[in-house]
Amino acid sequence: MALRLRIDPIACDGRGVCAELFPERVSLDDWGFPILDDDPIGRDLLEHARRAVAACPVLALRLERT
Amino acid sequence: MTSTLAPRVETAPAPESLPRLLSEVPRSWRDLVSHRRRAGVLPEVRREPRPDLIQAVERAGLRGKGGGAFSTAHKMEAVAAGAGRAVVVVNGAEGEPASGKDKLLLVRAPHLVLDGALAAAAAVGADQVVVAVDRHASEALDSVRRALGERLSYEPAPIPMRLVAVPTHYVSGEETALVRWLNGGEAKPTNTARPFERGVARRPTLLDNVETLAHVAQIVRWGPGWFRTVGTPNEPGSTLISLSGAVARPAVYEVPLGASLARVLEQSGGRLDQISAVLVGGYFGTWLTADNAAEARLSCEDLARFGSDLGCGVVIALPREACGVVESARVLSWLASSTAGQCGSCVHGLASIADTTGAVARGRAPRDAALQLMRWAEQIEGRGACRLPDGAARFLRSSLAAFQHEVDRHLRGAHCGQAPHVLPLPNPVRDSWR
Ligand code: SF4
Ligand code: SF4
Numbered sequence: 352m353a354l355r356l357r358i359d360p361i362a363c364d365g366r367g368v369c370a371e372l373f374p375e376r377v378s379l380d381d382w383g384f385p386i387l388d389d390d391p392i393g394r395d396l397l398e399h400a401r402r403a404v405a406a407c408p409v410l411a412l413r414l415e416r417t
Numbered sequence: 418m419t420s421t422l423a424p425r426v427e428t429a430p431a432p433e434s435l436p437r438l439l440s441e442v443p444r445s446w447r448d449l450v451s452h453r454r455r456a457g458v459l460p461e462v463r464r465e466p467r468p469d470l471i472q473a474v475e476r477a478g479l480r481g482k483g484g485g486a487f488s489t490a491h492k493m494e495a496v497a498a499g500a501g502r503a504v505v506v507v508n509g510a511e512g513e514p515a516s517g518k519d520k521l522l523l524v525r526a527p528h529l530v531l532d533g534a535l536a537a538a539a540a541v542g543a544d545q546v547v548v549a550v551d552r553h554a555s556e557a558l559d560s561v562r563r564a565l566g567e568r569l570s571y572e573p574a575p576i577p578m579r580l581v582a583v584p585t586h587y588v589s590g591e592e593t594a595l596v597r598w599l600n601g602g603e604a605k606p607t608n609t610a611r612p613f614e615r616g617v618a619r620r621p622t623l624l625d626n627v628e629t630l631a632h633v634a635q636i637v638r639w640g641p642g643w644f645r646t647v648g649t650p651n652e653p654g655s656t657l658i659s660l661s662g663a664v665a666r667p668a669v670y671e672v673p674l675g676a677s678l679a680r681v682l683e684q685s686g687g688r689l690d691q692i693s694a695v696l697v698g699g700y701f702g703t704w705l706t707a708d709n710a711a712e713a714r715l716s717c718e719d720l721a722r723f724g725s726d727l728g729c730g731v732v733i734a735l736p737r738e739a740c741g742v743v744e745s746a747r748v749l750s751w752l753a754s755s756t757a758g759q760c761g762s763c764v765h766g767l768a769s770i771a772d773t774t775g776a777v778a779r780g781r782a783p784r785d786a787a788l789q790l791m792r793w794a795e796q797i798e799g800r801g802a803c804r805l806p807d808g809a810a811r812f813l814r815s816s817l818a819a820f821q822h823e824v825d826r827h828l829r830g831a832h833c834g835q836a837p838h839v840l841p842l843p844n845p846v847r848d849s850w851r
Contacts, residue, residue: 359608360760361802380796382765 353391354414356400360384362411369412373403385412430639433646436671437655438631441526449567452528457638459535462575466497466542474540474633476641478653482518483508483590483626484701484729486717489633492623495613496541499621503543506599506617506624507534509550509557510583510590513699514751514841515731518657518669519627523550523557526631527564531578533630536637538576541623545577549595552582552848585848587755591803592624594757603850605757606803628657628730648674652716656730660685662839663692663736675716678732682710687734694735694819696840698728700748701808704741704819724815733840740833742823744840745816746771746778751842752809757850762800766793767809774813777824780832787817787824 356376365384370377375396376388392400392414404412430437441452460470475490496503507530511519522530534546548565550557561580568574581599583589589604596616598604616622625633632654636644645653652674658681661667665686672681678697679689695710696702703725705713713719717726735741753771756763770793776782783789794813797806817824827833 359802360762360800361608363761365761380762380766380800381769381793382761384761384765384800386796386800 352416354397354400355389355391355417356387356404357413357415358385358387359411359413362409363407364409364411366408368406368408369403372406373399375399377403391417435647435655435673437635437647438522438526438529438628438657439669439671441529447525447527449528449564449571452526452532456529456532456634459532459575460539460637462535462539462543464502464542466503467539468497470536470540470637471497473641474636477632477636477644478641478651479629479632479636479644480652480717481626482628482632482656482730484513484699486726489625489629492613492625493537493540496543496621496623499614501620503538503541503621503623504617505534505538505541505543505546506595506622507546507548507627507630508590508592508595508624509548509554509561509627510595511551511554511627512585512587512590513729513731514843515661515733516659516699516729518659518730520551520554520557521669522627522631522657523554524560527560528568529631529634530627531561531564531568532638533625533632533634534578535575536633537623537625537630540633541621543576543623546579547599547617548578548580549583549599550580551585551589553585558582584850586757586850587752588757588803588805593803595624596622598851605759605850606801608802626729649716649718651718656715656727658715658730658732660732660734661841662696662732662734663687664734672715675714675719678705678713678715679711681715681732682734691737692734693737693739694741696731696733696735697725699731700752700812701804702726702728702731703811703815704735704745706819735839736837738837739839740778740823740836741816741820742774742827743778743833743836743838745812745820746774747838747842748840749774749809749813749816752805752812756805757803760801760806762797763806766797766800766806769793770797770809770813774816777827778832780827780830782828784828786828790817 471493479489480486584604591606594606596612599617612622648654658670695705750771753767794810798810
């Protein structure tokens, strides 16, 4: 069982708070919308991931157990 | 008016002869009495799903004809296993510009499609059927309305069937978009629920393409063994091809899966030496170069050799005098205008791609434009709630590969001002989303 970042592309407004808070796993495309790394989030990064999820103003980002 | 139907057919049509679906197309077969005489009785719709019918579809090996090529029986199983009575939706949105097969079936063989919908309803234990047809396809709408009325004049419907007119947009026929609209929302894709679990009225919902259901009707009636007498072992049966472009007789053709593309082109009056490329699978599809087209067969298995598949069955032959770069740019611009405007990378990514491919076509793009386009194809893939960005990325990559030399010429400043426009694009319909 692994934790992965997931995004709802309809809800996301692309202001990129997540990429600022979690650059290890979130980059931005040429139009400023977040591209997520699909690798599982290890324990070392979990805190950062949670912070990015909590900071998303439109709840577009979540951590999913897969 | 009451009169009786004569469901008296004891022998299946000759197994290996085609057409099957299109045999109902001649005018004389269009009414219910002649349809029944030919197509026989329907399986009974009960409260419970009917595994026997799902099994018949499974053994036939039928795959969806709307573009996904997903196993129809597996879809039925998922819906039948859901909680609550199911709903069957006949997906006749057919937003693909060059596709005409679903409208043809709805206009010329409506009873076959309705039989398929009722057979599917029996299979999954549904208690209603919704026939969803493009709002601007007035002939198809009239035909289905007439056919539903005709049925009621003979006998009460086993379960209610209603006709709805769907907003005209490329993405309206996407399953989640159709369900969202049927539930009172906009005809735009969603990512909240999967229709087979929670679809129309939050009930398990089977959405099947018009052609798929026409095949279901015949499989249930004549059996999977009969169905498999044409086609290939992995892709049995026949399939409808909407063929246009550089052929003398553009039309919808019924061919066995695995048929030679070259032969189909020749039989419709096309000449391979006059064709520079063939688009297969519609605007989510891929280009075959003339050399590949010469040896390709019309099955997903064979087309996979060229990174291609049948998609919704659209085949367009590009004549030598047309320009592949211009045609591809036109399609990408149309795809960009087809966005539902919900996902950032789709809205902005497709717009950037359309602008740049347009500039390439006019001989006005920077020299590194092809590289830039490849980067963007990668960036938009998998980034939408629906597969529009993925389809556009695939079409873009295939265009850059199939017309590599032409793209190079355009990047050095050439343009093809005189080239005729071949690929059909609908006039932008300013339809609402509801
Ligand atoms: S913080 Fe939320 S809304 Fe902003 S870019 Fe990231 S996912 Fe999108
Ligand atoms: S990917 Fe594009 S077409 Fe699909 S839902 Fe998002 S915005 Fe709409």
